[in-house]
Amino acid sequence: MWHKIDLRIPKNFKALHYDFEAMYRYAVDLSRGGLLEINFVDIGSYSLLTYIANRSSNLRRLRVSDFLGITRIGIFEEVEKFPLLEEVEFSFWCIREVLIKGIGQPCPNLKTLKLNGKFYMKSADKVALTIAETMPGLCHLQLFGSGLLYTGLKAIFDNCPNLEHLDLRHCFDFDLVEDLENQFSEGIKVVRRANFF
Template identity: 30%
Template sequence: MEPEEEEQPPACGRDWAELQRDVLMLIFLKLGAMEVLRAAGSVCRSWRKVAKEEPELWRKIDMTNHSYGSDCYVLKDPTKLAIDRSGGRLEEFSVEDFGDNELLWYLCDRTSILKKLCLISCYQLSEDAMADTAKRQPLLEEIQITFGSFSEKVTEIVGKECPLLKSFKFNTSWDNMGAYNPNDEAVISDDDEALGIAKTMHQLHHLQLIGNRLTNEGLKAILHGCPHLETLDIRRCYNVNMDADMRALCARLKTIRLPNDSVDDYEFHVYTNQEYYSDVEEYYDDVDYEIDDLHDEDLFDYDDLFSDYDGDDYMF
């Protein structure tokens, strides 16, 4: 009978499975949600136990800056798992690309104490779901909506439902691109979002509106309606004219970023008008067919295409 081999100590001289729980908590908090879910939580039984049974570990869930690209929706199930593990103690939630109605409703069914909500490039998220989320999270103090597809009413909706709101970021990804045209005509002004903020967010301390279409009138309304405002970021808001009167109104602010200030330190890329139209031209240069081909009778049978059209049954 062969003698039993003695268990060899780890090469580094440390048994990682014996780390104390508070030490593991510190390690896991530095790793982030996805690393804990797919890696650290699978190292050994003791690590998995901490990953599964410590709600404090999941008070902050950040699902941004991932590298999944168009496959990001594979992160929805892991995100739900992280939400479940929070045990109703989730206070900060951030998601990029794959935040949709279902995910936010799932979130609201499992916590009602959110203090921070960050939504980046969540174009599948509807205004109704956003309104419902704001209503069900009355403790929200910080909201970031960057590169979304909401109407101008969303600012008023959020302001009404979140009376404790201290910080609001509502940014676009380009320089008022929706109103720009190649003939360099002035961009279309729109103060609806600004007026919604002024009307409802009276406790606001920090406001960021990169690429907004507000004018001096909208900015004046914000300054009067938000008496506690300390910091203001209106970079790329080219309808604002920082004349002497406007500078006097903004003098009480501790920090202000002006329309022409650099966005180099901004974490996202803000398209300039020139970049956008260059990209559009490059795209069409790569198209294999000519636009005129779209009218070729061999490609489209227009009688058949609209054969089912019946007056008001369709909206264009």
């Protein structure tokens, strides 16, 4: 029990003034250091993430969505305390390469990375290059709405040899070039292209 915490708070509950952070903390305490997966959806603060990081060094899966209470820099400062992470999912309004570097370097076991949201257009390829540089063991990669370009995608193919699933939905800013299509057919089992819904 208490190895997975997934508190998805309906929007109408927020008006009822429940202390959701206290609920998260209590659930983390009940896990007694055995927490393996946590999902933050539309709630949280830097102090809550620090609380979890200081008590859950065995965490394998982290999902953060619309985490308005802390900065992205604050997130990867705490992610360094999760060296066993295998799966990370972030859904933010904007994603930059500094966040990716802060995850990839301290988490060598990372197999799944899911990024959902808007990327700064000038940094979409930088994000991809950082993924290629810091996450060579990836098997599953989702870059939903990334604005990814040829250079970044090619770097991922060249540096992530274990990649089996690639999700590029809503990446309308590039066309798959023929040589990349050939690489898809060689190693990647599942590809969800830009226009796939």
